[in-house]
Amino acid sequence: MQKMDSLFENFRQKQGLFLIIIFGLAALFFCARFILALQMERLDYTAEMLESQRKFLEGCRELEKDVRGLQAEIEKLTAEAAAVKSAIPSSEDLPALATQIYELLKKHRLEGDRIVIGELVAEENYNYFTLDFSAEGKRESILGFLADLERLQRKVSIIDLLLTSTGNDSFKVALQLEAYVLTCRPKKQCKGDN
Numbered sequence: 747m748q749k750m751d752s753l754f755e756n757f758r759q760k761q762g763l764f765l766i767i768i769f770g771l772a773a774l775f776f777c778a779r780f781i782l783a784l785q786m787e788r789l790d791y792t793a794e795m796l797e798s799q800r801k802f803l804e805g806c807r808e809l810e811k812d813v814r815g816l817q818a819e820i821e822k823l824t825a826e827a828a829a830v831k832s833a834i835p836s837s838e839d840l841p842a843l844a845t846q847i848y849e850l851l852k853k854h855r856l857e858g859d860r861i862v863i864g865e866l867v868a869e870e871n872y873n874y875f876t877l878d879f880s881a882e883g884k885r886e887s888i889l890g891f892l893a894d895l896e897r898l899q900r901k902v903s904i905i906d907l908l909l910t911s912t913g914n915d916s917f918k919v920a921l922q923l924e925a926y927v928l929t930c931r932p933k934k935q936c937k938g939d940n
Contacts, residue, residue: 831928840875843900843925847879850898854891856883866927873927876905880920882912888919901926 844861851858864876881891888909895902906922 840925840927843902844877846898846900847877847895850891850894851881853894854883854887856881856887856891858882874924875927877902877923877925878921880918882916882918884915885917888917892919895923 840863844863847861848858858879858881861877861879864878867874867876881888883891892904892907895904903924903926904921905924906920908920910918910920912918
């Protein structure tokens with residue numbers, strides 16, 4: 747019986763140790779579960795952040811496409827504005843226009859007098875200078891000159907035309923043109939405008 751008692755005593759000592767181990771394992775299990783729950787919350791938060799960043803990046807890519815489209819449109823409009831500006835000279839560019847007219851007179855073998863450039867006329871939506879001159883030559887030459895004048899890259903309009911015969915298929919033409927111009931904006935110089 748003594749053996750039984752000692753075995754029983756041994757079991758009681760081990761039972762306390764066994765209970766301590768079980769309580770320790772249970773505490774460890776609940777701590778691990780709590781830590782795992784916290785980590786899962788962090789993982790869910792990180793997944794949400796990654797998803798929102800992905801959506802943000804998609805939005806940025808869409809904006810980049812829109813910006814590229816706007817840049818292409820700006821380049822197109824800039825080219826169109828440059829074409830308009832090349833057709834409508836600045837007021838400082840009128841001597842070049844007069845030179846073009848003299849070259850046309852020479853091309854069509856017409857004899858012309860000097861070009862008189864009038865004062866700037868400011869209208870509500872545009873500005874222009876008048877140019878007055880006359881030329882003399884054959885009928886076909888005058889018609890060719892007028893056709894080329896209308897095809898000039900610079901925007902000019904024939905306002906007044908007086909054609910008189912000087913005999914032997916020769917005519918004298920007196921012209922008044924309007925040359926539309928860009929004028930300087932306040933605090934800017936025309937040469938600096940682009």
